[in-house]
Amino acid sequence: MAKAKEITVLDCSIDALEGAAKVLRLRFEEIAELYQTSADFSDVDLIHDLRVMTRRLRSALRDFTPLLKRENFKPIEKDLKKIAAALGKVRDEDVGIDALEKLRAESENEAIKKEIEILLQKRKDFRQTAQAELADQLTDKQIDELQKKLAEKLDKILHSKETEISFKE
Numbered sequence: 619m620a621k622a623k624e625i626t627v628l629d630c631s632i633d634a635l636e637g638a639a640k641v642l643r644l645r646f647e648e649i650a651e652l653y654q655t656s657a658d659f660s661d662v663d664l665i666h667d668l669r670v671m672t673r674r675l676r677s678a679l680r681d682f683t684p685l686l687k688r689e690n691f692k693p694i695e696k697d698l699k700k701i702a703a704a705l706g707k708v709r710d711e712d713v714g715i716d717a718l719e720k721l722r723a724e725s726e727n728e729a730i731k732k733e734i735e736i737l738l739q740k741r742k743d744f745r746q747t748a749q750a751e752l753a754d755q756l757t758d759k760q761i762d763e764l765q766k767k768l769a770e771k772l773d774k775i776l777h778s779k780e781t782e783i784s785f786k787e
Contacts, residue, residue: 622648622674638682639772645675646768650761659749659756662712668756669705672698690771697764704752711745 625641632640649671658664676698679691718741722734 622671635685635776638678638685639776641678642675642682642768642772645671645678646765649675650765653756653761654758659708659752662716665705665708665712665752669702669709672702672705676702686775690775694764694767694771697760697767701755704748704755707748708745708752711741711748714741715745 622645625644649668652664652667652671676695679686679695679698715738718734718738722731722738725731725734
């Protein structure tokens with residue numbers, strides 16, 4: 619699993635909003651960099667790592683909700699949720715295929731092995747469909763547009779300081 623980058627750009631002299639913006643940018647850069655290194659959606663590890671990184675970014679967005687006007691980020695959250703769902707579909711099939719392959723290897727009964735092979739082929743077909751859907755959801759253009767949207771929203775908030783800090787008791 620891809621380890622999260624250490625956030626070294628933070629210090630106590632910057633304000634919380636600036637820190638939040640730096641964290642969000644870094645978390646998105648992790649996704650973009652990994653995607654650019656290998657956009658091969660048949661790579662089981664890549665799918666897992668992208669899914670984890672997307673979850674980290676979505677979590678960071680939720681964590682910083684008190685600093686950011688959430689409605690500004692709803693379109694970004696919606697896009698990230700779609701990407702996460704598409705990654706999840708592929709990952710679910712990868713996990714299912716792995717389990718069936720282990721079961722087939724452990725089985726001594728040829729009839730059972732043949733039935734498992736049928737199930738395995740169905741899972742592989744489902745994975746192929748899920749990979750195609752993911753390829754539609756996650757393209758260079760979409761990554762660039764999402765990164766641009768995030769940067770614009772963060773810059774707008776940083777420059778206008780239109781924040782409302784509200785902590786629920």
